[in-house]
Amino acid sequence: xxxxxxxxxxxxxxxxxxxxxxxxxxxxxxxxxxxxxxxxxxxxxxxxxxxxxxxxxxxxxxxxxxxxxxxxxxxxxxxxxxxxxxxxxxxxxxxxxxxxxxxxxxxxxxxxxxxxxxxxxxxxxxxxxxxxxxxxxxxxxxxxxxxxxxxxxxxxxxxxxxxxxxxxxxxxxxxxxxxxxxxxxxxxxxxxxxxxxxxxxxxxxxxxxxxxxxxxxxxxxxxxxxxxxxxxxxxxxxxxxxxxxxxxxxxxxxxxxxxxxxxxxxxxxxxxxxxxxxxxxxxxxxxxxxxxxxxxxxxxxxxxxxxxxxxxxxxxxxxxxxxxxxxxxxxxxxxxxxxxxxxxxxxxxxxxxxxxxxxxxxxxxxxxxxxxxxxxx
Amino acid sequence: xxxxxxxxxxxxxxxxxxxxxxxxxxxxxxxxxxxxxxxxxxxxxxxxxxxxxxxxxxxxxxxxxxxxxxxxxxxxxxxxxxxxxxxxxxxxxxxxxxxxxxxxxxxxxxxxxxxxxxxxxxxxxxxxxxxxxxxxxxxxxxxxxxxxxxxxxxxxxxxxxxxxxxxxxxxxxxxxxxxxxxxxxxxxxxxxxxxxxxxxxxxxxxxxxxxxxxxxxxxxxxxxxxxxxxxxxxxxxxxxxxxxxxxxxxxxxxxxxxxxxxxxxxxxxxxxxxxxxxxxxxxxxxxxxxxxxxxxxxxxxxxxxxxxxxxxxxxxxxxxxxxxxxxxxxxxxxxxxxxxxxxxxxxxxxxxxxxxxxxxxxxxxxxxxxxxxxxxxxxxxxxxxxx
Numbered sequence: 001x002x003x004x005x006x007x008x009x010x011x012x013x014x015x016x017x018x019x020x021x022x023x024x025x026x027x028x029x030x031x032x033x034x035x036x037x038x039x040x041x042x043x044x045x046x047x048x049x050x051x052x053x054x055x056x057x058x059x060x061x062x063x064x065x066x067x068x069x070x071x072x073x074x075x076x077x078x079x080x081x082x083x084x085x086x087x088x089x090x091x092x093x094x095x096x097x098x099x100x101x102x103x104x105x106x107x108x109x110x111x112x113x114x115x116x117x118x119x120x121x122x123x124x125x126x127x128x129x130x131x132x133x134x135x136x137x138x139x140x141x142x143x144x145x146x147x148x149x150x151x152x153x154x155x156x157x158x159x160x161x162x163x164x165x166x167x168x169x170x171x172x173x174x175x176x177x178x179x180x181x182x183x184x185x186x187x188x189x190x191x192x193x194x195x196x197x198x199x200x201x202x203x204x205x206x207x208x209x210x211x212x213x214x215x216x217x218x219x220x221x222x223x224x225x226x227x228x229x230x231x232x233x234x235x236x237x238x239x240x241x242x243x244x245x246x247x248x249x250x251x252x253x254x255x256x257x258x259x260x261x262x263x264x265x266x267x268x269x270x271x272x273x274x275x276x277x278x279x280x281x282x283x284x285x286x287x288x289x290x291x292x293x294x295x296x297x298x299x300x301x302x303x304x305x306x307x308x309x310x311x312x313x314x315x316x317x318x319x320x321x322x323x324x325x326x327x328x329x330x331x332x333x334x335x336x337x338x339x340x341x342x343x344x345x346x347x348x349x350x351x352x353x354x355x356x357x358x359x360x361x362x363x364x365x366x367x368x369x370x371x372x373x374x375x376x377x
Numbered sequence: 378x379x380x381x382x383x384x385x386x387x388x389x390x391x392x393x394x395x396x397x398x399x400x401x402x403x404x405x406x407x408x409x410x411x412x413x414x415x416x417x418x419x420x421x422x423x424x425x426x427x428x429x430x431x432x433x434x435x436x437x438x439x440x441x442x443x444x445x446x447x448x449x450x451x452x453x454x455x456x457x458x459x460x461x462x463x464x465x466x467x468x469x470x471x472x473x474x475x476x477x478x479x480x481x482x483x484x485x486x487x488x489x490x491x492x493x494x495x496x497x498x499x500x501x502x503x504x505x506x507x508x509x510x511x512x513x514x515x516x517x518x519x520x521x522x523x524x525x526x527x528x529x530x531x532x533x534x535x536x537x538x539x540x541x542x543x544x545x546x547x548x549x550x551x552x553x554x555x556x557x558x559x560x561x562x563x564x565x566x567x568x569x570x571x572x573x574x575x576x577x578x579x580x581x582x583x584x585x586x587x588x589x590x591x592x593x594x595x596x597x598x599x600x601x602x603x604x605x606x607x608x609x610x611x612x613x614x615x616x617x618x619x620x621x622x623x624x625x626x627x628x629x630x631x632x633x634x635x636x637x638x639x640x641x642x643x644x645x646x647x648x649x650x651x652x653x654x655x656x657x658x659x660x661x662x663x664x665x666x667x668x669x670x671x672x673x674x675x676x677x678x679x680x681x682x683x684x685x686x687x688x689x690x691x692x693x694x695x696x697x698x699x700x701x702x703x704x705x706x707x708x709x710x711x712x713x714x715x716x717x718x719x720x721x722x723x724x725x726x727x728x729x730x731x732x733x734x735x736x737x738x739x740x741x742x743x744x745x746x747x748x749x750x751x752x753x754x755x756x757x758x759x760x761x762x763x764x
Contacts, residue, residue, distance in 0.1 A: 299477020
């Protein structure tokens with residue numbers, strides 16, 4: 001439920017970015033200004049400022065803390081040439097394989113998780129009986145509330161042994177593909193196992209946002225497609241997917257954002273080695289992620305090594321921020337320019353022309369109401 | 378619905394906490410009693426007075442000790458602080474194990490801890506920088522916790538595995554790849570070894586156990602284990618797991634696995650007998666064995682007056698009553714505290730840890746090995762210098 005609210009408010013904010021309607025509303029109220037209005041305006045403004053301040057404080061902390069390690073000479077520094085940071089010529093040669101590992105593990109999770117999440121969302125929004133849809137939606141949201149340490153332990157105890165036969169099979173039969181190559185793991189602490197658990201962890205985010213967006217598809221578009229003789233799958237292909245495309249992309253990116261920062265599950269499940277490796281079935285050649293690397297080494301790190309680890313955290317912060325900004329940008333672009341307009345442009349030309357030609361008098365009217373609906377939803 | 382659900386667990390937690398606290402107090406009392414009863418000969422007069430240690434405890438002390446560091450010491454610290462608190466009720470000891478050795482020393486150097494628990498003694502650079510907070514006298518490394526690195530394995534059908542130091546070094550550098558390798562067979566004459574591949578399980582997180590074990594391997598077999606010792610596992614291609622428990626779980630769950638862990642945390646896993654000295658003598662881990670090994674191999678090499686940094690010479694561990702891979706952890710504190718009252722409380726607590734009773738409590742509750750009496754006497758002497 002909370003996710004759907006979040007989506008709705010996001011839709012609002014996105015729709016309102018142009019004309020700045022909250023300020024406009026406040027302006028009107030100022031004519032007959034009352035204390036309650038001013039207090040509430042102050043409180044909400046304060047909250048809005050606070051989040052910016054917190055973000056800025058985190059960024060400042062990361063930058064200030066990490067600069068000594070980033071600028072240090074890694075080859076000669078006595079602190080950096082021992083322990084977790086031993087053997088690297090500079091900060092960048094240390095962080096580069098970690099960036100690769102972070103992106104690679106997240107990508108594996110996304111490849112496994114996103115199609116399933118979108119399938120679940122589509123089933124809930126368009127196929128499931130109303131009652132079942134409600135229960136299923138609730139269960140998916142519940143999945144988001146499971147702590148990641150629990151997922152980590154579940155991964156170790158259940159998923160790792162469960163995937164061992166698959167690991168062997170993939171290695172024996174598809175070992176010529178680089179990602180399945182190498183000596184297969186006997187304990188199961190592979191990137192594959194980590195990716196599967198991570199996929200389960202990002203399911204609720206992708207699924208609940210996609211579900212909301214599928215549900216927002218204008219009813220008229222769907223009915224029009226069905227009226228034109230489309231089957232249910234064709235209707236979804238013609239009406240639902242084009243309308244929801246950007247929303248689903250941004251939901252996937254938000255899922256990616258979660259996967260990038262995941263720490264405990266990865267640290268517990270995967271047997272890491274810092275390096276550029278594509279392999280997902282081995283024990284000793286798994287790329288390491290930034291977040292797990294920090295969690296595993298922070299305890300023994302001394303002062304400067306900690307700064308180096310915080311520096312890798314800064315890099316992760318920048319990557320996550322970039323992914324989230326791209327996701328928001330895609331959402332806001334659709335929200336502003338209006339889903340329906342995009343839809344007409346993106347939909348197959350014959351469908352669009354039929355739609356317009358079928359009832360020229362009716363369609364503009366409905367189009368506007370759709371647009372209003374889309375903006376407010 | 379949600380509110381009601383939220384209520385129940387909370388109620389349970391509160392109840393549980395009460396039960397846990399009561400249990401802890403009862404346990405602590407039991408510890409204090411049993412440990413005194415069991416070591417009457419070691420500390421004369423202790424049988425009728427629970428508070429007597431090497432230096433008598435001042436039970437009127439009050440204050441809060443803030444410390445943190447080594448997670449290897451965590452269980453022992455819990456036992457020590459509970460037992461200490463039952464006797465000196467006015468004190469509170471907060472030991473933060475989440476910091477690890479590195480974080481403990483960092484925070485202590487910054488002045489936020491009264492002492493740090495660390496699996497490694499201070500480096501020369503750290504000793505120098507400690508003078509900012511500790512004055513010209515610098516800091517003291519005091520041995521506090523002794524255990525052994527156990528080599529655990531899971532090989533169905535094989536028990537009582539014996540490993541020489543050379544074979545151990547070859548296995549952990551991935552030069553010996555299967556269980557029926559001639560090197561292992563030579564150590565275990567008569568045993569039927571399967572051709573199962575060996576999966577070497579190590580720590581993926583930085584750890585004092587790794588530092589102790591790699592130091593041992595590098596010292597005993599420098600030509601095979603050429604990698605430098607350190608807190609990070611140096612050989613690529615092993616199965617890295619988080620924490621001692623991660624290693625133990627993975628070794629237990631796998632087949633053909635071998636790994637290393639602090640002996641106090643191996644649970645029901647099977648530990649191998651390790652070669653001691655250069656002859657074909659193999660010993661099973663015992664607390665007594667770790668204590669004997671420490672007594673035989675450790676030399677105090679002070680970096681400042683009163684410092685008890687230990688250097689272990691593994692080649693001196695040759696007697697079959699010694700376990701060859703001891704694991705040592707220190708408490709680190711200033712020679713001069715800014716607040717004399719704080720120094721008094723900290724000294725009392727560390728003196729308690731460094732007493733025979735303190736060591737017995739850790740041995741009983743955390744599975745550690747008691748430090749030899751000679752080094753405990755040195756600890757008390759060094760603590761007397763602290764002001």
